[in-house]
Amino acid sequence: MNIWEFSLLVWVGSFTAGLVGSLTGLGGGVVIVPLLTSVFGVDIRYAVGASLVSVIATSSGAACRYIKTGYTNLRLGMFLEVATTIGAIIGALIATFVTVKALTIVLAIVLLYSAYLSQQPKKEHPESESTDSLGNYFQLNGTYPTGNGLMSYQVHAVPAGFSVMLVAGVISGLLGIGSGAFKVLAMDQIMGIPFKVSTTTSNFMIGVTAAASAGVYLARGYIDPGLSMPVMLGVLPGAILGAKILVGTKTQVLRIIFGLVLVVMALKMVYNSFV
């Protein structure tokens, strides 16, 4: 396969990954690495580098729209970025030491977990009046738009949320994915933040988190221009298109299919690494 054909196929694959990732809310990054390694036979280190770059593009591209909608909690994002950036550097440094086999297994687990999360129903949290002293100290409480005006919400369990963010950062740095699923888990499930605020704030943080590990990857020679180019130029328009058609579409069937694809990819990756 020559570089023209290879680039074109990777572009089509990345575009699809960006589209489906955005439609299901899991992000394209989580599919890019298994797609490049198991379908295109790319070494996982190049795949991780290219995926990381595309993650920054989609995060920044979507964040510029999300910020304007008023859901993104900028202060909460900046506070939690302390955890994710430090985690991301740790993750990227670990990635340069561990074996490819270990990386593959961690990625397979993350894929299975993301597949599981994608099947969970989304619920909005009822407004609660109880306050958290750390949340108040760091000015994390915010408001978000609803059908009848702005609603306020309180942030809970700040230390626990911060710790899960550290883990999300390590995973992001280790595997070159946005690890949006873990970020949403920390904010939505642990800190009791409304779902739309969690997803948009998570997206806002992903760019900085990925930039933190991108420096390490660049220095280690993981970021290949010839591979990153079609991946980035494919995922970004795919994600933008997905965000545009998301409004008003039913994604339940798509979620199930996407979940199955993730499971199959995870199993194939583990199988490949032991054969």
Place this chain on the structure above:
Amino acid sequence: MSNFDSGLPWLASPSQEAQIDVLALPKEEADSDITALEQQQSKISSGEINIHHNIAKTEPELQFENILSQLLKYGVFIACAVVLWGGLLYLNIHGNERANYQFFRGEPDILRSPIDVMQAAYTGSSSAIIQLGLLILIATPILRVIISLLMFVWQKNFIYIILNLLVLSALFYSLIGAYY
């Protein structure tokens, strides 16, 4: 402020009086409360102010969000344009060579550090131009942190000055420290 109050009966809380003050000041005196009324109504209809909850984002906060939003948009746009330009050059030169990503060799040294990439891109190397676009992309969120830091310095919000400094030093460690 009393003349605004008579025209805008729903303005009960002090925080929203302050909001009107900010909005009305730059306007001419003669039609100030009419424009303020219009702005207030448009804000209510767009959901930015809720009269039942008495919560509103301040004008500087909205401006700040707008600056960050624009920065991210143009950062990604410029990065994509540079990557596309380098990509077309790259495909033109190397398009018929064999694609080989099965085995990890690592990138050559000139594609590994920001300064080397800039120098190589200046000489017209297509791979280095793509890499430069990727660097612009990586720089976009970093620039966002720098602008946020300046914003919090201006607001004298010391907690967030320290938090943003922590994030920024982590980012610089990653981009510079990783080479040593």
